[in-house]
Amino acid sequence: MAEPMLVVENLRKSFGALAATDGVNLEVREGETHAIIGPNGAGKTTLISQLSGTLRTDEGSIRFAGEDITELPAPERSRKGLARSFQITSIYREFTALDNVALAVQAHAGHSFRFWRPARADAALRDPARAVLEEVGLGARAELVAANLAHGEQRQLEIAMALATRPRLLLLDEPVAGMGTDESLRMVEFLATLKGSKTMLLVEHDMDAVFTLADRISVLVYGRIIATGRPEEIRANPEVRAAYLGEEA
16 A cells, blocks of 8 residues: 555644644545644644644654655745645735736746746746636636735635645645635635545634545644544544534534
């Protein structure tokens, strides 16, 4: 059997006396949508930050596509195929949607905008950027300044920027955070179109989104994963219900 795309072993990160991740073990298989759920303060965003390389790990190891990336910085992990979206939308609000995605295309190529060659006229950047915007349903909004997009569209734009780096694994940190019901439904429908073609690790509080999208779910409580299984197994797990799902279940 092929090695999982992502293998995390005994991952730890402390802030003073607080163990945010406390010996996390996790495997994500190629092509699956794997959700991480847990109560506030469980360590979910810390874990995503460790995986993306924006937060240095105290102990443990991270293997991605068969390679140990534990000590690699975030830009190098991105070049190897890890892409992250953030809990709080992270876009260039003063740029158009197309500009934002073109920046991501160029950053993945390993260089910044060239002042002597206007990036807005560079087809090598604009064409793939426009194709990604079409893919996420924002093709008609390409020339709109990002600040003028609806909140849900801004989250779609951020995912478009991640997709523009041609990732092998998408790290999605609460992609429906702050959305209304209709926006959440549209985002879930969009992410569902990526299932199978993209490997996704999804951190999310919205249980409807999680149980709609996830092939497998891991439950993180006080920095430790207490259970991993298919959605129906997690729903039925008495330890999970007691520790987290409880009233929601």
